[in-house]
Amino acid sequence: MLSLLAAAAATTATGEPAPIQWVELGLTEGIDLGFFTLRWYSLAYLAGIVLGYWHLTRMVKAPGAPLAQRHAEDLFFYCTLGIILGGRLGYAMFYKPGLFVGFDGDGFVSWELLRLWDGGMSFHGGVLGVLVAITWVCWRGELKFLRIADYIAVCVPFGMLFGRLANFVNGELWGRGPTEVPWAMEFCDVRYTPGVECMTSGIARHPSQLYQAGLEGLAMIVVMLLLFWMTRARYRPGLLVGVFTFGMGLARFVNEFFRQPDAHLQWVVEDYGLSMGQWLTIPMLLVGLFFVFRALRRPELASGKAAPAKGEPAPE
DSSP, X not given: OHHHHHHHHOBOTTSSBOOEEGGGGOOOSEEEOSSOEEEHHHXXXXXXXXXXXXXXXXXXXXXXXXXXXXXXXXXXXXXXXXXXXXXHHHHHHHTOGGGGTOOOOOSSOOOGGGOGGGOOOXXXXXXXXXXXXXXXXXXHHTOOHHHHHHHHHHHHHHHHHHXXXXXXXXXXXXXXXXXXXXXXXXXXXXXXXXXXXXXXXXXXXXXXXXXXXXXXXXXXXXXXXXXXXXXXXXXXXXXXXXXXXXXXXXXXXXXXXXXXXXXXXXXXXXXXXXXXXXXXXXXXXXXXXXXXHHHHHSOOOBTTBOOOOTTSOOOO
């Protein structure tokens, strides 16, 4: 943090603010264990999943919970698989189909689709993977899908926060440029070999990974936690899912204006005006609004149980 503040205060010889040099921030790949480097990218996923599971166990103990602790443990396992498999397959399908047929990776694993440590995970694919996992757990445990999805939606932003911070530490998915904002950065956007080589285009860019961490991560954490713990949103099936889906879609749509599109998808912006990520968020916005309006138009549940029909006595 101190290095980032010092870099932001630097100026050029003409007195103009100098772009922050990302490579000079002292960031590392991860924790060097000697025989293996535990990458921050992997730790970010682990931190997000573990923190999400911890919070889910707290939610299960609150009044009106639609699941038990054993269901939370099942969700932890299957949602982890869904995030990893869905995120990677989604990235390959939506952004880089060449991963399916690429075998140019170095080391023991040459198939590029399996090389998760090289980066490349799709948020939309991860969401689809989690939905499949929730469906499976609900079917096995005879649980209400929408209510379980509400509880999972509250926990997802933890992973988004850590994941976007890991993108910044890795120096990947940088923003558009040139820009003259005081916090503009020059990334190793031509070629980068950790500890060996950093080739930059000299373009001062938006650190869009931090924007995404703030909106998709921190802001959504605050919104979802307040809704769950400070309101009765959990008693309106689909409301938390709707707010999460719309909020995440809106945050992603806005952030895409600052994020540099992938080189092989630049044509999407040039031909259609919006990035691939923005086109993929439009259905999210519509689905989110649908669930919000649907939830608000229906009577809320009473203490986690369905509200009695008109004329019937209230449950004790």
